[in-house]
Amino acid sequence: MLIEPLLEIRDVSKTFPQPRTLLEVLARQPKRTLHALRGVSLMLRPGETLGIVGESGCGKSTLGRCLAGLHTPEGGEILWRRQPLSDIRRADRSRRIQMVFQDPYSSLNPRMTIAQMLDEVLFVHAPSMSSAERRDRTDSLLQMVGLSPGLKNRLPHAFSGGQRQRISIARALALEPEVLVADEPVSALDVSVQAQIINLLESLREKLGISIIFIAHDLNVVRHISHRVAVMYLGQIVETAATETLFGNPQHPYTQALLSAIPVPDPDIRSLQVGVQGELPDPLSPPPGCGFSTRCPFVMDKCEKPIPEFFDSGGEHHVRCIRAHSSTFSVPA
Template sequence: MVAVGNKLIEVNNLKKYFKTKRGMLHAVDDLSFHIDKGETLGLVGESGCGKSTTGRVLIRLLEATAGQVLMDGEDVLSASGKRLANLRTKMQMVFQDPYSCLNPRMTVSELISEPLEVNNRYTGKTERPARIRELMDIVGLATRLTNAYPHELDGGRRQRVGIARALALNPEFIVQDEPVSALDVCIQAQILNLMKNLQKELGLTYLFISHDLSVVKHVSDRIAVMYLGSMVELTDYRSIFKNPLHPYTQALLSAIPIAKVDVDRDRILLEGDVPSPIEPPAGCRFAGRCRFRQERCTVETPELRQMEPGRWVACHYAGQLEERRA
């Protein structure tokens, strides 16, 4: 577990809206959180909740609508020129699809070398080839694959190339956008173990984005749950699995399969559909699907409030749900 209070990433009131013909789409709406150095923060929620958009905005693959993102105290969103270029080398991303993110016309060595060329790193005649071999060794790619093309590799090896590219400039912070969702289960375990080992060896900090809570549980120090662009719960992984406080988190956890035939779990089936992010409902965005909703929920937006040290929940009745269920 990482030391508490040693913040690397600090996000304040982050917003990202997209203009559409029907109006403004609220992809990310007023997120605030931090990630400590050496920590993995898991970001979970169903498809379309704004997880991937959040990760892309943090490293400025997308420009924010409003808010602040600090890295080691430097404002990422207001940086420009050389200052922004320097910050970009410290922040990298591992993408979901290990095939579409690689140029099919480039070999493995060329793909790994590209960030070094763009940033004019390891310029000596022997330095760059040595760095490429080092990165391939770090991520477990055989030397014989140096001149292979992406179509000649399986999904696991393609993702290792993506990880090597992300590590090329010695970053401090890596956004992992569902990095194993497109891989077979056995390959998923290999990639997850690789990323955990790299974190220990290189002191990396991760934002791990996924819809799979069973995966997030094994890689995260803390877990943040998103719903329709907003954060509804944030705490350490033990607390969120032992005693989830938000009704949406409870529903997500109830859907995790159990690999035992003699164990039953009470499924919480959510009614209705996810509201439109173009016209978010007043009050709590989850109210229309919540089994505990009251009139207050439909008119008053709940703030993300601290229930106990390190535990934040956006629910008017958090802490009272067990009593009300009884």
């Protein structure tokens, strides 16, 4: 039985107008637009962890921010249990979808104790709670993330990086969200601490039944925590599949290139390796067809236009590559 999606992202686009340099203004050059998201479609089921991977600048954070309501997409729609997210009151939306950021230090107010910070969140968003209830809730939130409530009167700088990330997670959980968008939540942490935070997120997901969108560039981390993975390239999703399918049978040349960067001992897997040639195209003028066509080792004339549709290769494995549409799809030896 298929479970109804909690979130559905349909053809979402987001651009950022670029400020012109003085020279461009004097030369009367038109304003340029950066295409950060170019028709992103995805869905998230209740209780699942969806990993999002891709090179720096491909739009991962922009997508996360659109979901959390920090950016407004210009095109497409985001549905929450089949209802447009934009129709849901702002306060309700931020209660349901919370973000955890990469750098817990800059996202915590350095002048507020942990108790004051959590109390403020509860005071603003749950006005019916008494101060005693807020105190209890603060203690239980800290326990939930593995911190002793006895530390709550300290300022953020008194904590280690891993502890600060636990505090950010406690703050994100304060309003009992249904979705956590974790944007590179362990990238700034020591490797030994990364595993602890990943395990914490995993156990919170199980215990609280929340869904997690886990954004990262570390494929091993994503593989470990995600049920499904979406690979992004230049503002588009190029492949989505269940984690083991994606890692075991990557079909998009970009996914294959990404995976080939992880050392694998298995010679069968290594034979799939393809290299990424050239530079990431300028997001101010992306290629008109497949975004990866300028670097793809298998590029053909027809890749240059139009943007390929998603191909469902079965079992919820979707690939945006015209080679996947033809029966001749295979990786040359």
